Amino acid sequence: MKLRQTWQFIVITALCCGLMSLCPTPGRAGALESFKALDGTLDIAGGTAHIPVMQDAAKNIMQVNPKIRITIAGGGSGVGVQKVGEGLVAIGNTGRALTPEEVSRYGLKSFPFAIDGVAVAVNPANPVGALTSEQAQAIFAGKITNWKAVGGKDAPINLYGRDEASGTREVFWGKLLKKGPVAEKTNIVASNGAMKVAIAQDPGAIGYLGIGHVDQTVTAVKLDGAEPTQENAKNGTYPITRKLYMNTKGEPTPLARAFIDYILSPEGAPIIQKHGYIPVQQ
Amino acid sequence: MTVPDDHSLNLAWRRRSPRQVEGPFCREKVVRVMLAGAMLSAALGVAAILGFLAYFAWPLVAGGHLSQVFSWHWQPVRGQFGILPMLAGSLLLTLSAVLAAYPLAMGLCGFVHGAGRGPWVRPVLALIHFMTGIPTVVYGFVSVFVLVPRIRQWLGGTGYSWLAASLTLSLLILPTMVLLIHTQLRQTDSRVRLAAAALGLTPVQELLWVRLPQASQGLWAALILGWSRALGDTLIALMLSGNAPQVPQAVADSLRALTAHIALVVATDVGSAAYHSIFACGLILFAISAAVNLTLRRLQAPVAAPHHTHG
Numbered sequence: 001m002k003l004r005q006t007w008q009f010i011v012i013t014a015l016c017c018g019l020m021s022l023c024p025t026p027g028r029a030g031a032l033e034s035f036k037a038l039d040g041t042l043d044i045a046g047g048t049a050h051i052p053v054m055q056d057a058a059k060n061i062m063q064v065n066p067k068i069r070i071t072i073a074g075g076g077s078g079v080g081v082q083k084v085g086e087g088l089v090a091i092g093n094t095g096r097a098l099t100p101e102e103v104s105r106y107g108l109k110s111f112p113f114a115i116d117g118v119a120v121a122v123n124p125a126n127p128v129g130a131l132t133s134e135q136a137q138a139i140f141a142g143k144i145t146n147w148k149a150v151g152g153k154d155a156p157i158n159l160y161g162r163d164e165a166s167g168t169r170e171v172f173w174g175k176l177l178k179k180g181p182v183a184e185k186t187n188i189v190a191s192n193g194a195m196k197v198a199i200a201q202d203p204g205a206i207g208y209l210g211i212g213h214v215d216q217t218v219t220a221v222k223l224d225g226a227e228p229t230q231e232n233a234k235n236g237t238y239p240i241t242r243k244l245y246m247n248t249k250g251e252p253t254p255l256a257r258a259f260i261d262y263i264l265s266p267e268g269a270p271i272i273q274k275h276g277y278i279p280v281q282q
Numbered sequence: 283m284t285v286p287d288d289h290s291l292n293l294a295w296r297r298r299s300p301r302q303v304e305g306p307f308c309r310e311k312v313v314r315v316m317l318a319g320a321m322l323s324a325a326l327g328v329a330a331i332l333g334f335l336a337y338f339a340w341p342l343v344a345g346g347h348l349s350q351v352f353s354w355h356w357q358p359v360r361g362q363f364g365i366l367p368m369l370a371g372s373l374l375l376t377l378s379a380v381l382a383a384y385p386l387a388m389g390l391c392g393f394v395h396g397a398g399r400g401p402w403v404r405p406v407l408a409l410i411h412f413m414t415g416i417p418t419v420v421y422g423f424v425s426v427f428v429l430v431p432r433i434r435q436w437l438g439g440t441g442y443s444w445l446a447a448s449l450t451l452s453l454l455i456l457p458t459m460v461l462l463i464h465t466q467l468r469q470t471d472s473r474v475r476l477a478a479a480a481l482g483l484t485p486v487q488e489l490l491w492v493r494l495p496q497a498s499q500g501l502w503a504a505l506i507l508g509w510s511r512a513l514g515d516t517l518i519a520l521m522l523s524g525n526a527p528q529v530p531q532a533v534a535d536s537l538r539a540l541t542a543h544i545a546l547v548v549a550t551d552v553g554s555a556a557y558h559s560i561f562a563c564g565l566i567l568f569a570i571s572a573a574v575n576l577t578l579r580r581l582q583a584p585v586a587a588p589h590h591t592h593g
Contacts, residue, residue: 158440163546164358164556187442187536188525188546201431202440
């Protein structure tokens with residue numbers, strides 16, 4: 001019995017090692033070279049929209065220099081500000097610009113690295129493909145309650161929104177709803193991913209999420225004739241945009257500075273684009 | 283050799299050297315100290331939680347915002363921070379869940395303890411034990427994909443509703459209640475059961491007229507503990523109830539529970555009024571738990587010792 005258990009252990013360990021060795025190790029030069037001289041731990045937390053970009057960058061860096069450890073957590077823009085302000089993480093991600101109170105209270109520095117648009121999304125089975133700003137404002141305020149009022153089927157509109165801490169919600173409310181009223185019966189979901197699931201499952205749903213998160217499971221509607229794509233977000237045709245920021249408390253530590261430079265460098269741009277965002281020109 | 287009596291035993295203890303006496307007594311002291319330490323850390327932990335809640339909720343009281351928090355509208359963008367809709371939501375949700383789960387739990391226990399026959403009793407109990415181990419998030423996740431679309435189809439609305447959360451919550455607290463009632467029913471004194479059997483009572487009659495009345499305190503405890511567990515559950519309310527900060531008018535309407543409210547608001551900017559309101563929520567939840575526990579202690583008066591009938 002003991003011999004069999006030992007063999008099982010060896011086989012499983014060998015399998016795991018084999019699988020790990022299959023992970024690709026790109027040999028990149030340039031910005032990654034500077035990481036070879038550093039070591040330590042880098043903690044990052046904050047907005048959920050940033051996580052895919054951070055994870056890819058962290059993977060590349062940790063492969064170049066295994067002595068560096070980078071941890072990435074979510075929590076939303078509010079959490080990002082809290083944690084970096086209290087000194088719990090080195091970089092706090094936000095999906096919105098910092099307020100003057102936050103900057104003066106914690107002494108934070110902001111580094112915008114990408115532009116993300118926020119799109120209004122409906123279920124793919126919904127024939128409505130375009131809305132005007134006024135219609136969108138009335139829908140989210142609860143004044144228009146049936147899809148046939150905007151050219152759809154005769155079905156009630158189901159509203160979905162994001163929680164208080166969401167940078168996505170802040171941009172949407174500020175720029176599209178123009179800080180107007182929001183219906184109290186809006187269902188609140190906790191993340192971009194949860195919003196996608198909710199809209200994909202509900203034929204009468206309408207909600208909002210980052211353009212980088214839009215895929216075939218939801219349909220992004222045109223607003224005032226502007227298609228919600230990243231190009232339109234970049235050139236200003238689609239006005240509901242936000243920047244994604246990395247924030248540090250005061251001057252960043254050497255490791256954090258190297259990380260920020262990597263993301264802002266030409267090697268970081270493909271990572272940002274791969275996840276549907278537009279790199280900010282430095 | 284004569285049997286030593288008490289007096290001579292005492293003398294024997296005194297004559298022993300100090301080191302010999304310390305042996306078993308020293309270990310006992312160490313164990314006592316360790317147990318006292320464990321008790322103190324647990325008590326201090328709970329007291330610390332209460333202390334921090336009160337400390338963080340103090341700005342609310344001091345700033346005179348308490349009436350603001352105890353109002354009926356939650357619209358932070360308009361400066362309204364009322365948590366009463368959430369309190370109503372929590373109470374409606376948990377009471378309906380208990381209403382659904384308790385009769386089911388009683389029925390299951392009745393089945394296991396008297397009404398059930400043959401090979402079904404053991405597997406049912408095993409299934410209940412298994413259900414206690416399922417993580418809450420699994421219930422929520424499965425319900426999102428199975429229950430919510432059905433409710434949307436049958437009752438309209440978004441599907442994320444009072445009904446969805448209540449059904450799943452009742453499924454979650456069912457095993458807890460069943461196990462509590464089951465334990466209580468099992469503890470019936472065997473002599474009483476023997477007497478009942480001697481009187482010719484069928485298993486069902488014995489269950490209804492002998493064991494259930496004896497276990498009545500445990501039945502109350504199961505009800506209250508099940509409700510208190512439902513009140514404290516966050517994930518199911520967060521994933522299934524829709525989280526609209528309103529008092530629901532129908533079962534298909536969306537509601538927000540106090541626990542889900544805390545989970546949603548905790549990541550906002552520190553220091554804002556919205557943030558302080560969640561400490562008021564925490565205090566309310568803590569107060570309800572404390573009230574529940576005190577009620578439970580009043581109900582669980584020492585169980586009457588079995589009557590010794592002589593002769």
